[in-house]
Amino acid sequence: MPIKVGIPSALLFYDYYPLWITFFEELGADVIVSKNTNKEIVDMGIKNTVDEACLPVKVFHGHVLDLKNKVDLIFIPRITSVSKYEYICPKFCGLPEMIKYSIKDLPEIIDTNIDFRKSKKNLNRTVMEIGGYITKDVKKIKNAFEIAMKEYSRYKDLIKKGFLPIDTLKKDIYSKGDFFRGKAKVLLLGHPYNIYDPHISMDLVQKLRKHNLTVVTCESFCEEAMNEKAATLDKKMFWSFGRKILGTVLSAIKNDEICGIIYLSSFGCGLDSVIGDIAERRIRRDSNKPFTLLTIDEHTGEAGVDTRIEAFVDMIKWRDEHENNLSPHRKFIHSN
Amino acid sequence: MKEIYLGVDVGSVSTNVIVMDSDNNVIDTLYIRTKGKPIEALKMGLGQMKSRLGENVKVLGLGTTGSGRHLAATMLGADIVKNEITAHGVAALNIVPNVNTIIEIGGQDSKIILLRDGIIYDFAMNTVCAAGTGSFLDRQAERLGIPIQEFGSLALKSKSTVRIAGRCAVFAESDMIHKQQLGHNQEDIINGLCEAMARNYLNNLGKGKELKPPVIFQGGVAANIGIKKAFEELLGCEIIVPKYASVMGAIGACILAKEEVKKRGKTKFLGLNIADSSFNVQSFECDSCPNMCEVVKFYRDENLAARWGDKCGKWSNVQISQNDEKLA
Numbered sequence: 001m002p003i004k005v006g007i008p009s010a011l012l013f014y015d016y017y018p019l020w021i022t023f024f025e026e027l028g029a030d031v032i033v034s035k036n037t038n039k040e041i042v043d044m045g046i047k048n049t050v051d052e053a054c055l056p057v058k059v060f061h062g063h064v065l066d067l068k069n070k071v072d073l074i075f076i077p078r079i080t081s082v083s084k085y086e087y088i089c090p091k092f093c094g095l096p097e098m099i100k101y102s103i104k105d106l107p108e109i110i111d112t113n114i115d116f117r118k119s120k121k122n123l124n125r126t127v128m129e130i131g132g133y134i135t136k137d138v139k140k141i142k143n144a145f146e147i148a149m150k151e152y153s154r155y156k157d158l159i160k161k162g163f164l165p166i167d168t169l170k171k172d173i174y175s176k177g178d179f180f181r182g183k184a185k186v187l188l189l190g191h192p193y194n195i196y197d198p199h200i201s202m203d204l205v206q207k208l209r210k211h212n213l214t215v216v217t218c219e220s221f222c223e224e225a226m227n228e229k230a231a232t233l234d235k236k237m238f239w240s241f242g243r244k245i246l247g248t249v250l251s252a253i254k255n256d257e258i259c260g261i262i263y264l265s266s267f268g269c270g271l272d273s274v275i276g277d278i279a280e281r282r283i284r285r286d287s288n289k290p291f292t293l294l295t296i297d298e299h300t301g302e303a304g305v306d307t308r309i310e311a312f313v314d315m316i317k318w319r320d321e322h323e324n325n326l327s328p329h330r331k332f333i334h335s336n
Numbered sequence: 337m338k339e340i341y342l343g344v345d346v347g348s349v350s351t352n353v354i355v356m357d358s359d360n361n362v363i364d365t366l367y368i369r370t371k372g373k374p375i376e377a378l379k380m381g382l383g384q385m386k387s388r389l390g391e392n393v394k395v396l397g398l399g400t401t402g403s404g405r406h407l408a409a410t411m412l413g414a415d416i417v418k419n420e421i422t423a424h425g426v427a428a429l430n431i432v433p434n435v436n437t438i439i440e441i442g443g444q445d446s447k448i449i450l451l452r453d454g455i456i457y458d459f460a461m462n463t464v465c466a467a468g469t470g471s472f473l474d475r476q477a478e479r480l481g482i483p484i485q486e487f488g489s490l491a492l493k494s495k496s497t498v499r500i501a502g503r504c505a506v507f508a509e510s511d512m513i514h515k516q517q518l519g520h521n522q523e524d525i526i527n528g529l530c531e532a533m534a535r536n537y538l539n540n541l542g543k544g545k546e547l548k549p550p551v552i553f554q555g556g557v558a559a560n561i562g563i564k565k566a567f568e569e570l571l572g573c574e575i576i577v578p579k580y581a582s583v584m585g586a587i588g589a590c591i592l593a594k595e596e597v598k599k600r601g602k603t604k605f606l607g608l609n610i611a612d613s614s615f616n617v618q619s620f621e622c623d624s625c626p627n628m629c630e631v632v633k634f635y636r637d638e639n640l641a642a643r644w645g646d647k648c649g650k651w652s653n654v655q656i657s658q659n660d661e662k663l664a
Contacts, residue, residue, distance in 0.1 A: 038627045040628065280544070293463075307403070308419075314419065315422075315458075315459065322453070322454075
């Protein structure tokens with residue numbers, strides 16, 4: 001019987017899932033992805049996580065619990081750094097330990113250290129270590145990784161075209177080909193695990209699309225241009241998320257197609273407290289694009305978020321009509 | 337027969353009903369405390385308004401706003417359901433067409449709305465913290481045994497400054513208690529609180545924004561002249577408090593409803609007699625999937641009128657057989 005590998009569909013899952021799933025499948029494992037985030041998973045996560053963790057980390061715990069009794073191995077790598085001289089959020093460095101000491105009787109965890117801070121030289125060793133949990137056949141691992149990388153670059157191409165992970169995760173991504181119907185684009189900023197998880201984000205992407213807006217994210221921007229812009233910051237942004245977000249912001253404020261910017265942040269996020277503030281300052285200083293910050297946590301009442309989204313969309317549309325000298329409201333004022 | 341439009345704002349603390357004629361003149365306003373029971377407050381408000389209006393009126397349209405706007409729309413049948421920010425902006429523009437800044441402080445949230453050339457240009461709402469909103473003031477007034485209506489005029493009597501921490505409602509309260517135990521005058525402490533609230537508002541919501549005059553101050557808290565004065569001192573300009581400051585959201589919803597009805601030709605409002613109907617809600621936790629949505633069932637005169645609260649649409653999308661004609 002093939003070995004069962006569980007992958008929690010949370011945190012960096014949305015960035016790397018084609019790579020991870022293909023890799024383990026090519027090695028001959030049965031890959032089991034945890035269920036989409038739902039209230040039960042969130043509840044389990046909250047109950048079993050240290051108190052001061054942020055919502056996405058709590059949700060991750062819930063996903064691990066969902067997999068607990070279904071698999072032989074759970075993939076929870078210690079992702080320290082994926083780019084030179086940069087870090088992911090500090091919570092990721094301690095994630096495997098946080099899980100191990102909060103949840104009892106877990107299956108074996110693949111907690112390989114992924115650290116490319118100094119260079120990518122140890123990539124091969126990292127891949128071998130992860131693959132080693134499934135097979136000792138070095139050639140097979142190498143081959144599986146090559147195939148997985150191809151799948152991953154196919155995925156990245158789709159994202160570049162404007163699809164979001166919530167679209168690519170569907171069986172037939174072209175089934176509802178109306179993602180790009182609204183010409184007005186809204187840039188949605190934030191950590192991928194917040195914006196791409198429909199439960200955590202209170203379905204923000206779909207809510208914006210329902211208003212006929214096209215949603216773009218950091219991932220749909222050209223990485224080279226993003227890096228070039230990020231390099232112009234006063235100081236090197238040593239968080240990968242921060243570099244991406246701020247690079248995107250600096251590109252977006254010069255882009256006329258983008259008519260509004262929303263930053264989705266989870267309550268208590270240390271990175272966002274810095275990145276969000278720099279982003280807001282830059283947007284306000286160098287452009288007149290509407291900007292709003294939405295903060296989410298474990299609450300389920302959607303009224304607060306909905307009010308802000310509706311008002312934001314109203315504002316965008318109102319501005320747009322105004323620029324085309326069609327403002328119904330101006331006519332209305334002058335008629336008085 | 338007088339032709340009128342209605343605007344309804346169901347907020348966390350107050351439920352407001354206003355009546356306007358076709359020329360956007362406010363005919364009547366009503367401000368009722370929601371007291372945690374929006375359905376009853378709204379029913380009472382509409383009932384009172386109905387008897388105040390008399391028989392000889394025809395309602396051409398109705399708009400709802402506030403955090404209970406969807407509930408109100410389901411109850412009454414609304415032509416437009418609008419968020420508070422847009423509604424407040426529209427109302428302010430109607431009164432001061434060249435308004436550039438709107439300060440709005442309500443029961444549970446506070447907003448800043450910036451306008452340029454008659455369009456909303458930027459806005460912000462308080463985030464997770466409700467410090468410096470109406471309910472906090474209410475609480476402090478109650479603790480000090482002062483009617484909330486007199487809060488502002490007492491602050492104006494203050495002669496010396498007492499600084500209160502305004503960053504957090506809990507800190508503000510303990511600071512107030514410490515100052516009171518030191519023997520400071522009540523007026524001075526109240527004035528200190530008003531200043532702290534204005535300061536906190538500007539730090540929190542006004543951060544990095546250009547607050548150009550004319551500035552309008554609206555929402556329930558605008559009735560507090562102590563806070564108005566504190567804003568005037570901090571901003572160094574005159575603050576306009578419109579006559580109907582506490583019901584501006586409802587006015588905005590009413591204006592928008594009028595525009596909507598003009599476009600569509602007829603209203604969705606179920607009629608003033610709806611105030612005599614009975615309304616009932618029941619909620620249950622759906623156990624079909626692990627989302628365990630809290631579904632609300634809404635009954636009008638014992639008939640199921642609507643369901644909401646589910647993520648998948650299993651309950652809310654199902655057509656409900658109901659007898660609308662009977663109600664209208």
